[in-house]
Amino acid sequence: MPNNQNIIESALIAQPIKKLRLSLVVGVSVVIMLASFLFMLSAGRMSTDLLEVAALLFADSETSNKALVIQELRLPRALIAILVGAALSMAGTIIQSITRNPLGSPSLTGVTAGAAFAIVLAFVTYSPKTDILMLVGTFGGICAALITFSLARQSRFDPVHLTLAGVSVSIFFMAAISALMLLYGESTNAIYFWLIGSFSGRTMVELSHLWYWVFIGLALGVIFSPYLNLLLLDDDICHSIGINVTKWRFILGLIAVILTAACVAVAGPVGFIGFIVPHITRKLLGVQLASIDHKILLPLTALVGGALTIFMDALSRSQIIGIELPIGISSTFIGGILFVILFKKRSI
Amino acid sequence: MTDKHKLEGMKMKIKTLISASLFAVLSYGSALAAEYPVIVADDRNIAVTFTEKPKNVAALNIVGADIMKAIGEKPIGVSSYGGEMPVYLEYDAKDYVDFGLLHQPNFELLTEQNVDLVIGLTAYNAPFAEEFVKIGKLLTYDIMNIEDSFRATNSVAKIFGQSEKAAELNDSFKELLNDYHEKSKPGQSAIFMWVYGDLMYAYYTEGIQGSFLQFLNTKNAMGSNLNALIDKHDIARPIDPEELLELNPDVIFSFRSEGNTYKNNPVFSKINAFKNKRAYHVGLQYTQPHGPIARDMIFKEMAHLLFPKTFEKPNIPAGAEAVALKFVD
Missing domain, CATH: 3.40.50.1980 (Nitrogenase molybdenum iron protein domain)
Structure with missing residues (x-):
């Protein structure tokens, strides 16, 4: 932690957050998340009312198909949606803060493309089991981000250089994915659908891989959040108060990468959530990028992200447009609209 | 010359005439068959x-x-x-x-x-x-x-x-369909699917694969789609594991496709087809099954897989045969 908390706090031009607003954002998010969660547990081909769902959650899945569906299909999918939404949103907030770039998103570190490349490579070469595939994807994402960081290290992780390095690494891995898909032709059809990003068909196997990465990432993010406040300041100010900017950009960037890589490995590249949710959260709180305490912002972004993501998945599951859209499509669609609205209101 | 010799002579002339006529007809037919434009x-x-x-x-x-x-x-x-x-x-x-x-x-x-x-x-x-x-x-x-x-x-x-050859091929296949229809007993359900990663599609009865099930007195678990009467391409739709569990087919014919969906999802172990080891990956010919050779091969293989005691295993080249779909590696 910083040595001189007073200097740091005075350096930070923090805007006070109105408690009522904060409570409202938390309350509405929790209500949306809970309502969507219950809908996800009860909606599906096998009709189940909420009371039945409660009983089925603890019933023997060996003897009841409905219990099996609730416990092995609907519950993991709902939890994965919340975890992925929370993790990507928090990762997006971290990236936007360390790069001081409101257009920042986790994929700017190359992690998304790297994880996707590792999974495509593993899939076409030896088609491993899901748990292995998850690990391969996660480490692929981390490796790609480490390449980005090593490219940006010479400039002490200067935000512009970090962004450019991330974009370059992403482009490289996207090209490599295209090359693999061309090379392996028809056998990559399954990967094509995975690349859209989806929670469909995810089970306890994926959930058991995801949860610990997300919880570790979320915890580390909150623990180190004071440094995010400082990194929003000018580098010279940071140096003058004894903050090693390079070290903390790297550590916090790595936390964002861990959060993202595990999500991409489980759900595929889910676009826009990591980018748009931090903006929505700040907008709801009525604060700007450089003027908020991340100790509040990070968990709040995770909550809003989790709520928004499970809500979008519930919307998709309800087949409101006749078919179930994968989250990768619905999040980009809804995220795109929200982006335009925020942009029009000059909030970005 | 005796009457017997005269009779033999007549027979020879008739035979020659018939042969010549047959040759002429066949030659004409052949000329017709090869006639261009x-x-x-x-x-x-x-x-x-x-x-x-x-x-x-x-x-x-x-x-x-x-x-x-x-x-x-x-x-x-x-x-x-x-x-x-x-x-x-x-x-x-x-x-x-x-x-x-x-x-x-x-x-x-x-x-x-x-x-x-x-x-x-x-x-x-x-x-x-x-x-x-x-x-x-x-x-x-x-x-x-x-x-x-x-x-x-x-x-x-x-x-x-x-x-003529085409008409012959079509007629003999129609006969085969009717013959197998009479010999097969109702009571089973089956489904045709393809799997791309996490995405599964299943076929309605209006597709050729689905119609083969009808000829084999087997219920297509996916049923019919009236829209296919308007748009004949509307013969399949996405299906999720939950729906498949509810339909619970006795036999699954899955096109060879990639992904670990079957292996990862615990729901599949509860489906009759998996429980009874009657889920199959079928050959690539099932994806373009409309040729005379493919349709004959597919129909006979389906008949055998659905009714192994009634219909013999057809002769299918190695690599094109249906193989059991493994739930666990």
Whole structure:
């Protein structure tokens, strides 16, 4: 932690957050998340009312198909949606803060493309089991981000250089994915659908891989959040108060990468959530990028992200447009609209 | 000369006359069969005139290669079939030109091989008709159901003056369908699916695969889709594991596709087809099953898999046979 908390706090031009607003954002998010969660547990081909769902959650899945569906299909999918939404949103907030770039998103570190490349490579070469595939994807994402960081290290992780390095690494891995898909032709059809990003068909196997990465990432993010406040300041100010900017950009960037890589490995590249949710959260709180305490912002972004993501998945599951859209499509669609609205209101 | 000799002489004359007449009729028939120009209309409703028998045929649609083989003809090349040559036709890769993917054929290669006829699939190849006709003639077919199969067989065979052979193939297959229908007992349900990663599709009865189930007195768990009467391409829709569990088919025919969906999802172990080890990965011929050879092979294999005691295992080339779908590695 910083040595001189007073200097740091005075350096930070923090805007006070109105408690009522904060409570409202938390309350509405929790209500949306809970309502969507219950809908996800009860909606599906096998009709189940909420009371039945409660009983089925603890019933023997060996003897009841409905219990099996609730416990092995609907519950993991709902939890994965919340975890992925929370993790990507928090990762997006971290990236936007360390790069001081409101257009920042986790994929700017190359992690998304790297994880996707590792999974495509593993899939076409030896088609491993899901748990292995998850690990391969996660480490692929981390490796790609480490390449980005090593490219940006010479400039002490200067935000512009970090962004450019991330974009370059992403482009490289996207090209490599295209090359693999061309090379392996028809056998990559399954990967094509995975690349859209989806929670469909995810089970306890994926959930058991995801949860610990997300919880570790979320915890580390909150623990180190004071440094995010400082990194929003000018580098010279940071140096003058004894903050090693390079070290903390790297550590916090790595936390964002861990959060993202595990999500991409489980759900595929889910676009826009990591980018748009931090903006929505700040907008709801009525604060700007450089003027908020991340100790509040990070968990709040995770909550809003989790709520928004499970809500979008519930919307998709309800087949409101006749078919179930994968989250990768619905999040980009809804995220795109929200982006335009925020942009029009000059909030970005 | 005795009466007996006269009678023998008469018989000889009659035999000679009959032989000569038969020869004349057959020669005429043969001349008729090979008579050009032949006008063939494809499924774009475009009439294509053939002034002679095509020599270098590219069967981008494998159904075209299948029909040609069934009538004793052969193309110079085919499109790669799921990334490989059509195993069920026992085509040796070295004897045939691989023109690339059905939806992305190699135009340079088609030109280089002096292709004078391309047999394609309407959905994939018709949009590029202008490019194809610069190389040779183009016929495309829009084949989804059993009637389409009969029509395409007649159409392609006509180009080669083999209309009678086509009629014979279609008639014998109709007989086979009826024969097996009588011998098969109702009471089972089955489903046709393909799996791409996490995405599963299942076929309605209106597709040719679904209609085969009807002929085998087996309930298609997916049922019918009336929309297919308006749009014949509407023969399949996405299905999720939960729905599959509810439909609970006794037998699953899954096209060879990738992904670990079956292996990862605990729901599948509860489905009858998996519990009774009657879930199968079927050969690539099931994805373009409308040729006379494929439809015969598929129907007989399905019959055997559904009723192993009633119908013998058909002779299917190695690599094209259905294999048990393993739930666990």
